[in-house]
Amino acid sequence: MKAIGIDLTNAVSQCSSCADTDWFPAVILPMVQDEPILVGKDAKLHRRGAGLLWPPESQIPYSNNPKYGKGRVTLAEAWRYLASFETQDSAWDNYQPFQRQISWQPNPADNRSKVSFSAEDIISEAAGACIDNFSDHDLICFVVPDDIGEGAQQALLDRLGATSAVHLLPRPIAIATDWCSRQNPDKFRIIDRDSGCCGYIWVLSAGLDRWEFCPMDIRKVSFGQTEFLIPVRDHTEHSSGLAVDGLSMLAAYAIGVNKADISDVWFKIVSSNLIEELLNDTSLNCYTDDFHRACSAVKEWSGRLAKTNQDCSINPDSLNSELIKHANKFKKRDRDCIGTIADGSLAGLCMGGVSIAGRVLDQYEDYGIFEVTNGSATLNGAKLVAQQLERGLPTYRDRIAPIEIFYKGNDEFWDPVISTKTLIEGTTVEAGKVARTKEPIKEFFIPAGQDSLTLILRRKFGNKQIIRQVSAGLRESVADNENVVITAEVRPGQGFATALIRSQRPGFFETKLNWKTMKDGTPPPAPKYAWPPGVANVHSNVSRWDLAPFEEISKVLSDFRPRRNTPHAVSEFRKYIAFWLNGNEPYQYDGRIASSDSFNRFARPEVLEELSRNLGDAIDLAPSNDQLIRLAGWMYEACPASAIKVAVERIKKRQEMPCDLEVAGKAFVKKEHIQVFVEMFVERIRELKKNYSIDSNNNWIRAFRDLIRFRVDPLRPEFIKDSQINTIEKYIIGLMYYESNRRGPKYNNCLYIAPHILKRRRFDDEFLAVDSKRWKEWNEMFEYASKVGMNRQKDMAKAMLKLLKEEATLGDIKILASNEK
Numbered sequence: 001m002k003a004i005g006i007d008l009t010n011a012v013s014q015c016s017s018c019a020d021t022d023w024f025p026a027v028i029l030p031m032v033q034d035e036p037i038l039v040g041k042d043a044k045l046h047r048r049g050a051g052l053l054w055p056p057e058s059q060i061p062y063s064n065n066p067k068y069g070k071g072r073v074t075l076a077e078a079w080r081y082l083a084s085f086e087t088q089d090s091a092w093d094n095y096q097p098f099q100r101q102i103s104w105q106p107n108p109a110d111n112r113s114k115v116s117f118s119a120e121d122i123i124s125e126a127a128g129a130c131i132d133n134f135s136d137h138d139l140i141c142f143v144v145p146d147d148i149g150e151g152a153q154q155a156l157l158d159r160l161g162a163t164s165a166v167h168l169l170p171r172p173i174a175i176a177t178d179w180c181s182r183q184n185p186d187k188f189r190i191i192d193r194d195s196g197c198c199g200y201i202w203v204l205s206a207g208l209d210r211w212e213f214c215p216m217d218i219r220k221v222s223f224g225q226t227e228f229l230i231p232v233r234d235h236t237e238h239s240s241g242l243a244v245d246g247l248s249m250l251a252a253y254a255i256g257v258n259k260a261d262i263s264d265v266w267f268k269i270v271s272s273n274l275i276e277e278l279l280n281d282t283s284l285n286c287y288t289d290d291f292h293r294a295c296s297a298v299k300e301w302s303g304r305l306a307k308t309n310q311d312c313s314i315n316p317d318s319l320n321s322e323l324i325k326h327a328n329k330f331k332k333r334d335r336d337c338i339g340t341i342a343d344g345s346l347a348g349l350c351m352g353g354v355s356i357a358g359r360v361l362d363q364y365e366d367y368g369i370f371e372v373t374n375g376s377a378t379l380n381g382a383k384l385v386a387q388q389l390e391r392g393l394p395t396y397r398d399r400i401a402p403i404e405i406f407y408k409g410n411d412e413f414w415d416p417v418i419s420t421k422t423l424i425e426g427t428t429v430e431a432g433k434v435a436r437t438k439e440p441i442k443e444f445f446i447p448a449g450q451d452s453l454t455l456i457l458r459r460k461f462g463n464k465q466i467i468r469q470v471s472a473g474l475r476e477s478v479a480d481n482e483n484v485v486i487t488a489e490v491r492p493g494q495g496f497a498t499a500l501i502r503s504q505r506p507g508f509f510e511t512k513l514n515w516k517t518m519k520d521g522t523p524p525p526a527p528k529y530a531w532p533p534g535v536a537n538v539h540s541n542v543s544r545w546d547l548a549p550f551e552e553i554s555k556v557l558s559d560f561r562p563r564r565n566t567p568h569a570v571s572e573f574r575k576y577i578a579f580w581l582n583g584n585e586p587y588q589y590d591g592r593i594a595s596s597d598s599f600n601r602f603a604r605p606e607v608l609e610e611l612s613r614n615l616g617d618a619i620d621l622a623p624s625n626d627q628l629i630r631l632a633g634w635m636y637e638a639c640p641a642s643a644i645k646v647a648v649e650r651i652k653k654r655q656e657m658p659c660d661l662e663v664a665g666k667a668f669v670k671k672e673h674i675q676v677f678v679e680m681f682v683e684r685i686r687e688l689k690k691n692y693s694i695d696s697n698n699n700w701i702r703a704f705r706d707l708i709r710f711r712v713d714p715l716r717p718e719f720i721k722d723s724q725i726n727t728i729e730k731y732i733i734g735l736m737y738y739e740s741n742r743r744g745p746k747y748n749n750c751l752y753i754a755p756h757i758l759k760r761r762r763f764d765d766e767f768l769a770v771d772s773k774r775w776k777e778w779n780e781m782f783e784y785a786s787k788v789g790m791n792r793q794k795d796m797a798k799a800m801l802k803l804l805k806e807e808a809t810l811g812d813i814k815i816l817a818s819n820e821k
Contacts, residue, residue: 003139003390005382006130008075008123009171010207010375011250011275011345013040015130016383017137023129024270025075025208027122031057031106033115037122040129044271048072051266051303060266060302062104069104070302072270075126076208076247078102081119082152083145083210083241120152120159127160141169141386143378146205146212146233147241154495154515167389167432168493172203172240173396174381175343176216176231179203179371181384185220185227191335196220198229199338202327205378206344206357208247213323214240215330218338221394228394232428233493236401237462238329244319246346248298249356253349254278255294256286266303279345279374286351291315316351316359323360340370343377385431395431398492402426405486406456406524407443413534413712414762416527420458423488424497434489441486442504451477453484453501455513456521469521472501472513482508530806531758532813536587536709536820538580538595538636544603549576554611560618566627574631586810586817587709595666595710598638608638616640626659633662636710637669648673651680661699665706674707674714682724685731692738697731698746704728705753709820715760722764729757729768733781740781743789751785751796754778755816758803770805779804792819 004017013025028038028046038046049072052058062068081100100119107113131137144156153168160166179201188198196219205212217232251269254260259278260268268274278284295315342357349356355372388395404420411417421441429435446453452473459466483504490497499513542550553573560567577592593608594601602608612635619628619642632643644667647660664677681700688694707714714720736750760767768775782804785797796819799812 002137003141003383003386004131004137005141005143005169005174005379005384005386006127007143007174007375007379007382008126008130009079009143009145009209010378011279012375013075013126013130014375014379016379016386018130024275025126026072026270027075027125029069029071029073029102029104029117030115031071032113037117037125039126043072046072050271051264057106062106063108065108066302067105068108069102071104071106073102073122074208074247074270075123078119078122079145079148079209082123082156083148118155118159120155123156124159137165139167139386139390140165141167141174141382141389143171143174143382144168145210145241146170146172146214146235147210147239150496151515151518153493157495167386168495169382169385170233170235170398170493171205171207171378172212172214172216173231173233173398174379174385175203175205175341175377176201176218177381177384177396178343178373178377179339179341180218180229180231181380183229185229188218188220188229188338190220197232197335199336201231201338202340204340204342204344204347204357204361206244206246206342206347206360207375207378208250208345211242211244211246211344212240213242213326214238215337217335219397223394230394230396232397232399234399234428236399236426236460242319242323242326246344247303248301249316249346250278251301251303252291252294252298253286253346253351253356255297256291256351257284262297262301265298265301269303275345278349282350284350285353286349288352291351316356319360341373341377342371343373343375345375348372348374389432397428397430399428400424400426400435400490400492401459401461403488403490403497404458405441405444406458407441408524408527409443411533415531415533416529417533418524418527423457423486423499424490429492432491434491436489437487442483444486445481445483446474446478448480449477451475455486456524458523467521467523468518470513470515470518472499472511474509474511478509488513526810528806529803529808529810529813531761531803532587532709532755532816534587535712536589536595538589538591538593539583540592540594540598540602541581541590542592542603547604547607549573550607550611554607554614557611557614557618560614560621562622562625566625570627570631574627574634578634582818586813587820593634593636593638595636598636602638611635612638612640616642619643619646626657629657630659630662633659633664633666636666639663639667644668644673648676652676654680656680658699661703665703666710668707669711669713671713671719674719677703677707678714678720678724682727685727688731690734692735697735698749701732701735701746701749701753705749705756708753708756708759712759712762716763725757725760725767726774729774729778732757733778736781736785740784740788743793747789748793751793751800752820754782754800755803768804775804 002017004015007014008025013023023041023044026043028043028048030037048057049060049070050058051060056063057071061070081102101116102119102122103114103116105114157166190196190198198218198220200215200217203214203216219230219232221228221230251265254265254268254274255262259274347355347357351359357372385395402422403424405423406418406420409417409419421443423437423441424435425438427435444453452471454469454471457468457470484501485504486499486501488497488499496515502510553569556567556569580589580591583589599605599608615628615632619632619640622628623646629643629646632639643663647663650656650660651664668674668677681704684697684700732750732753736747739747758768768778782797782800786794786801795815799808799815802808802812
């Protein structure tokens with residue numbers, strides 16, 4: 001029992017426990033479906049797909065027609081199927097087992113002769129040539145391309161047997177681990193104490209399939225009395241993959257050094273000892289002109305990897321500029337580069353007196369001490385990780401992108417929102433460890449009569465948002481709505497997360513998300529509204545440099561004398577702070593003083609506090625001064641208590657002035673004050689006895705509109721009774737009917753307050769319920785209003801109809817808010 005590493009991504013297959021596994025990684029496909037796939041040295045000696053002109057099964061492509069495939073498939077091509085260029089920027093791929101088939105048709109005249117295998121089938125068979133029984137080993141680190149996504153990871157693990165002994169190891173991590181093992185930790189200084197980061201290294205993987213180039217943070221960690229350097233992988237921002245056809249580059253190199261020509265290069269690569277000769281002969285040097293001529297020939301080579309919508313480079317010189325652009329995506333400007341390692345079968349091949357890796361990186365200055373190896377670092381790193389994991393030693397860390405679940409919920413105002421809950425947090429996780437849901441998610445239920453739950457999930461990779469839809473099924477449908485609890489756990493780089501869904505009722509049912517149902521999704525549609533969401537709010541746009549008017553009026557008020565005329569500055573300042581600008585969101589404004597939490601939201605709270613105090617002292621001296629009271633109303637929650645006291649008393653006595661109603665609408669917060677206003681407003685309405693010709697209530701309507709648009713509480717049942725809100729809504733709709741021919745200010749006031757009255761629905765499902773008697777009267781009024789009047793009025797009425805029907809969109813809300821002030 002031991003820990004081993006396997007690398008099937010380079011020009012020779014390698015297993016750290018076997019000495020005779022150095023064969024070109026390719027498989028022989030069967031002539032018939034039941035014939036086994038041939039791998040290893042047996043495949044190397046087989047004539048099928050060997051690239052000869054005769055017999056026909058040796059031809060590449062078969063029968064000289066690419067549509068029939070070929071009888072020999074390289075693992076470089078199989079890896080391309082698992083991690084295609086089309087999905088290289090998505091670590092959350094949609095790959096499913098047997099999704100992409102590799103086929104050949106031995107009998108061109110008979111389509112039924114076609115035999116097909118998935119990429120994971122082919123790779124698994126090749127792995128079987130290295131290890132007879134996976135269960136004979138404690139841990140197997142199986143090297144995979146960096147960009148292989150979770151779906152492909154899971155398919156490969158399933159095909160390999162999904163034993164706990166198999167650990168998929170991204171190739172750059174294997175290379176970085178080898179680099180770390182050869183360094184002295186004492187020579188590296190920690191630059192970030194929280195993480196232990198010492199800097200980063202560049203890793204270039206130059207094999208036969210896709211090349212990879214990425215930075216890797218290096219951390220210093222302690223284990224007992226020993227310090228280790230470990231790499232940290234971050235695949236959540238950008239893909240490390242480069243569009244390179246390494247197999248064709250190898251063929252061009254062999255032709256360039258006169259070890260093959262275009263007619264026999266496939267045969268020599270897959271069936272002879274050419275690979276070993278190229279890798280081991282340090283005297284070989286491909287001249288640049290020779291290589292360029294060889295590249296031109298190889299462009300039409302039948303052995304090239306399957307083309308994708310992204311052209312693949314085979315020329316190191318042309319690759320250089322692309323690599324620099326690629327590297328700039330990752331550049332870490334807040335820390336130092338402490339080294340670079342290039343590994344892979346092609347990295348060390350010499351061209352123009354320089355290694356291919358050195359030639360590619362020639363113009364990139366930020367690569368520190370440069371090391372080149374020919375594939376040994378990948379295998380050695382895999383073996384080291386396996387041994388360290390087995391012994392419980394620090395190995396590497398992997399950053400995962402968070403997984404979020406969309407759900408329909410409610411915000412702090414009890415308004416409908418589409419929000420997300422975090423299923424798995426984005427963090428770095430130690431290799432082999434499990435990341436789990438921190439807070440179980442309880443916002444979902446399976447509806448009665450259904451036997452499944454479909455979830456919409458989101459992950460973010462850099463600036464890219466990926467949405468997936470996935471389901472979990474039950475054995476039978478549920479009789480009633482069943483609340484569920486969702487938790488998940490994931491091992492980074494080891495396939496899909498395991499997401500568990502269980503009933504909140506203990507033991508009733510338990511199931512898992514079935515990732516085979518995963519498909520591309522879209523975010524849930526925006527919620528439909530039955531009332532305007534949130535509250536109207538004025539945000540103070542006054543900066544520290546705009547406080548002179550506040551300080552000046554405060555000084556004026558501190559010297560206020562009742563017997564003098566009210567200074568003209570008071571009315572001018574009131575106009576100054578009463579000026580609003582519409583903000584970017586519905587019912588949001590920019591103004592001089594904030595409408596809620598006024599002191600804390602002001603540039604310098606002490607200036608506003610002093611102004612409020614001086615204004616309050618002035619009102620104490622002259623409580624009947626309407627200009628001072630009106631100014632106090634426009635102070636919102638910074639309104640002095642003395643002004644509120646005066647307004648409450650005068651409203652109670654039916655002696656209110658318009659300025660008192662300004663204070664009520666903008667500054668009443670306490671329940672007892674709001675109840676006084678509501679009681680008197682309702683009393684006045686009832687006294688009118690539906691005589692809408694009297695104009696005395698217009699100021700009351702405006703005040704009530706302010707009260708319910710700037711505050712959530714006034715429409716709560718404990719603030720306003722059912723009978724009171726019903727009286728008010730009937731009066732509003734009746735007045736709107738009465739004014740519908742004139743469509744003047746009073747009509748507009750009704751139009752403006754109507755959406756806010758519907759906020760009562762937050763607390764009462766029966767209020768103006770769809771199809772109720774009262775609802776029908778409102779609906780009839782706004783149906784009429786949507787057809788007459790100015791365009792702005794008609795547009796608002798149409799938006800109100802949707803709100804009444806509980807079908808309003810955010811666009812409708814914006815229309816309703818567009819003309820308010």
